[in-house]
Amino acid sequence: MPQSHRSELIRALPYARRYARALTGSQPCGDLLVAESLRELVTQPRGRSSARHDLYRVISVKAAALEKNAPHNHTLPLSQRQLLLLTALEGLPSNQAAEILGIDPxxxxxxxxxxxxxxxxxxxTAILIIEDEPIIAMDIEDLVIRCGHTVAGIAHTQADAIALAKETKPGLILADINLGDGGNGMDAVAEIMRSMSVPVIFVTAYPECLLTGNTIEPAFVITKPFDPLMLAVATYQAITGGVPVP
Structure with missing residues (x-):
């Protein structure tokens, strides 16, 4: 494989990890799919697609095999969930997503x-919003309501988030990473998870920092700014648990 294509695959890894983690519902399973897909692509001749699209394609095929071996009672078929993630989360046009999955546009x-x-x-579901900027929190609250959810509460600091989670028992947490002087969203969630199990979606302006695969990182990451469709898709995947693993 040419060095240029190898470099292109490496640059595409954060996007592939985001897609695979959201698809499987977990960092370990998603990152394993990415690693297996990367090894497969390294041994193949370069095709006409970009390295990023090649990774999406192989990940999608492997995820379909996983779901076939361990069926899950999802409301949506896997192909629709993949289409939603590729378009809403990864920002691809529908025709490119269709090409990756081998579906008529x-x-x-x-x-x-x-x-x-x-x-x-x-x-x-009832969503707890953790966001230190009041105006941004209001915008997120509006998006949450437009998606048909209710707002369990809005926390601006790490301490408020922990207290509100215990009080409201939310169905999902939507957490900013950086809470300024108010602490850290990931630390807040870690503390919350000691006393309850709840799906979490992390929000950041710099997703590549949470998609390195080198440490414990979130399964669900969306990028600021986001729209109702992206939130709806991420919420569905987080609540339903993604692709089951045998």
């Missing part, structure tokens, strides 16, 4: 529309 558009309507009706 027109069918892909219809599946994305159908899937979005479905997840709005099946994944409503």
């Amino acid at each position: 027109q069918i892909a558009v219809q599946q994305i529309d159908d899937a979005y309507k479905t997840i709005r009706s099946v994944s409503q």
Whole structure:
């Protein structure tokens, strides 16, 4: 394999990790899929697609094999969940997502529309927002409500987040990483998880810092700013647990 393509694959790894973790619902499983996909691509001749798209494609195929071996009672079929993640989370146009998954582009558009309507009706929950900037917190609150969820509470500091979580028992936590002088969102979540189990989506302007694969990192990461579709897709995956592992 040419060195240029090898370098391109390495640059694509953070995006592949984000997709695979969201698809499987866990960092270890997602990162393992990425590592296996990377090893496979390194031994293959370079195709016409970009390295990033090649990684998405192989990850998607391997995830389909996992789900076939360990069926899960998802409301949405895997192909629709993959389409939603590729378009909403990874920001690909629907025609590129369709090409990666080997789906007719027109069918892909219809599946994305159908899937979005479905997840709005099946994944409503009470969300605890952890965000230190009041105006941004208000914007996130509006997005949460527009997605059909309720707001369990808004915490601006690490201490407030821990107290509110114990008080409200949210169905999901949406946490900013950097809380300024108010502490750290990841530390707040770590403390919360000592007394309860709850899905968590981390929000950051610098996702590549949380997608290195070198340490314990979040399973679900979305990038600021985000829109209702991205939030809805990430919430559905976080609540339903992603692709099951045999």
